Amino acid sequence: MNDSSVEKTTQPIIEIKQVWKEYGDHIVLEKLNLNVQAGEFVSIVGASGCGKTTLLNMLLGTESQSRGEILLDGEPMPTEPNATRGIVFQKYSAFPHLNALENVMLGAEFADAPLLGKVFGTPRKKIKEQALEMLTAVGLADAAMRYPNELSGGMQQRLAIAQALIKEPRILLLDEPFGALDPGIRKDMHKLVSELWQKRGLTIFMITHDLSEGFSLGSRVWVLDKPRIDPQQPERYGAQIVYDIALNATQAMPSSIQTLIEKQATAKSAVQENTHE
Amino acid sequence: MRLMNSKPSRSMRLALNLLPFVLLLIIYTLASDARLLENPSDKLLPSWSSFADAIQRMAFEPSKRTGEYLLWVDTISSLQRLLLGVGISALIGLVIGVANGMLPLFRATLSPLVTAVSLIPPMAILPILFIVFGLGELSKVMLIIIGICPILIRDLQLRTQSLPVEQLLKAQTLGANTWQIMVRVVLPQVLPPLLNAVRLTLGSAWLFLIAGEAIAATEGLGYRIFLIRRYLAMDVILPYVLWIAVLAFLMDTILRLISKRAFPWYHGKRGEE
Numbered sequence: 314m315n316d317s318s319v320e321k322t323t324q325p326i327i328e329i330k331q332v333w334k335e336y337g338d339h340i341v342l343e344k345l346n347l348n349v350q351a352g353e354f355v356s357i358v359g360a361s362g363c364g365k366t367t368l369l370n371m372l373l374g375t376e377s378q379s380r381g382e383i384l385l386d387g388e389p390m391p392t393e394p395n396a397t398r399g400i401v402f403q404k405y406s407a408f409p410h411l412n413a414l415e416n417v418m419l420g421a422e423f424a425d426a427p428l429l430g431k432v433f434g435t436p437r438k439k440i441k442e443q444a445l446e447m448l449t450a451v452g453l454a455d456a457a458m459r460y461p462n463e464l465s466g467g468m469q470q471r472l473a474i475a476q477a478l479i480k481e482p483r484i485l486l487l488d489e490p491f492g493a494l495d496p497g498i499r500k501d502m503h504k505l506v507s508e509l510w511q512k513r514g515l516t517i518f519m520i521t522h523d524l525s526e527g528f529s530l531g532s533r534v535w536v537l538d539k540p541r542i543d544p545q546q547p548e549r550y551g552a553q554i555v556y557d558i559a560l561n562a563t564q565a566m567p568s569s570i571q572t573l574i575e576k577q578a579t580a581k582s583a584v585q586e587n588t589h590e
Numbered sequence: 591m592r593l594m595n596s597k598p599s600r601s602m603r604l605a606l607n608l609l610p611f612v613l614l615l616i617i618y619t620l621a622s623d624a625r626l627l628e629n630p631s632d633k634l635l636p637s638w639s640s641f642a643d644a645i646q647r648m649a650f651e652p653s654k655r656t657g658e659y660l661l662w663v664d665t666i667s668s669l670q671r672l673l674l675g676v677g678i679s680a681l682i683g684l685v686i687g688v689a690n691g692m693l694p695l696f697r698a699t700l701s702p703l704v705t706a707v708s709l710i711p712p713m714a715i716l717p718i719l720f721i722v723f724g725l726g727e728l729s730k731v732m733l734i735i736i737g738i739c740p741i742l743i744r745d746l747q748l749r750t751q752s753l754p755v756e757q758l759l760k761a762q763t764l765g766a767n768t769w770q771i772m773v774r775v776v777l778p779q780v781l782p783p784l785l786n787a788v789r790l791t792l793g794s795a796w797l798f799l800i801a802g803e804a805i806a807a808t809e810g811l812g813y814r815i816f817l818i819r820r821y822l823a824m825d826v827i828l829p830y831v832l833w834i835a836v837l838a839f840l841m842d843t844i845l846r847l848i849s850k851r852a853f854p855w856y857h858g859k860r861g862e863e
Binding site (some may be wrong): 373375393394395396398400402404405406408409410411412419420422423427428429430431460461462463473476477480482549586 | 754756757759760761762763764765767769770773774775778779819853854855856858
């Protein structure tokens, strides 16, 4: 195992201690021991079906671990989703019946109006300003009055990010956020997310099946894979974090990962060529 | 050119739309003339002039017996029953449908009951309604409610359950509680489907209304048709039937326009992925 975890100087924002996840006899994840400091950007990569989404769901609170514990700021992770953890899904993150501005305002309105979920008058003006600022930050100021179905895929994801950020969550979870976007737009989104991460000091967990995306974004990469496989009983062993790589400018990628990325890139361009024919 | 590939032009389409109606009118006129020629007191296919007389008598002259304008009295009392029945059904459908769709505990309790009730033919329990609620307005409104409510509840439940789970999770990460998600996320999104479901069940609502009125009422469109059947008064029955069709069409159109006006996001084009 690659030992490159960050020195523990302060309280980690997320502590994952001896976590296992199993469904009956089927072991999905095993022996996860990880600490994440505030301000880290963790990309989680791995083959499909290896438990990336299960791990994210445990961070989100929709699934709970079978063994071990996950701590958020030293406290056990709440067992249902709440405002401490924001999320952006691949799609369906925005509410289709609200325009972009109302979509962003919603989070603030929930906090201020427990009964109606809607704020009126002067407080509404304040929330509106705040939401407009957020929309400007993600480059959607011109589209504030448009409904999600009038926005392109990239704009919808910008909206979803703005929506999550207005709650100032402790951690932001991104579940293959750019999987459905065109390559050009994806590049713009990478820029936006890196900027927001650095400017706002966010703590981000991002799932991606695109290895190069995982390495180009973020400060740390977790590679999920099954180190042991029993051919007779594939569900006997779960996936672990086989590489935990802190990225910085001088860090060289392990050669095995490098070849993986190259393999994926050639496979992808082959697919693209095929579709162009 | 193949038949499947030839499309009518705009004016051609309008002409084709009208064609069956014109044909029906011509056939009716010819048949009516032929029968009246043979027997001037024939009642089965009245002439256009006797329709005009009947409409004049029912709609614009006070009735000799009661002094009321019968068509309008019938229309008002029928519409009152229908709107009351459909309105209450829509409200119940919305509340129970959304609760069933959103809350597993609620669904486990109520869903089998709703399914069981929806399997009972409403007309079969009409006698029970008359016994329990008497012959007044309540039993007729209840018949409409029992007839269409289960359909509305089940439709709304399905609509609620088919909202993407991502949306509900997202709302939770925005700090919303169950009630807030219900009012701000789910409710507004199932209102357009509710209007659609009401449009589709209007036909059944009319059916139950007329059936109820036919059996026990003192005024109403269905009551009048069944009353006047005894005298073979086709000159009144046919205009009444057409009037009911016009009313049904108007209600459908109004609901469609409301939906378009109030929920532009629902009718807008889906953006490309």
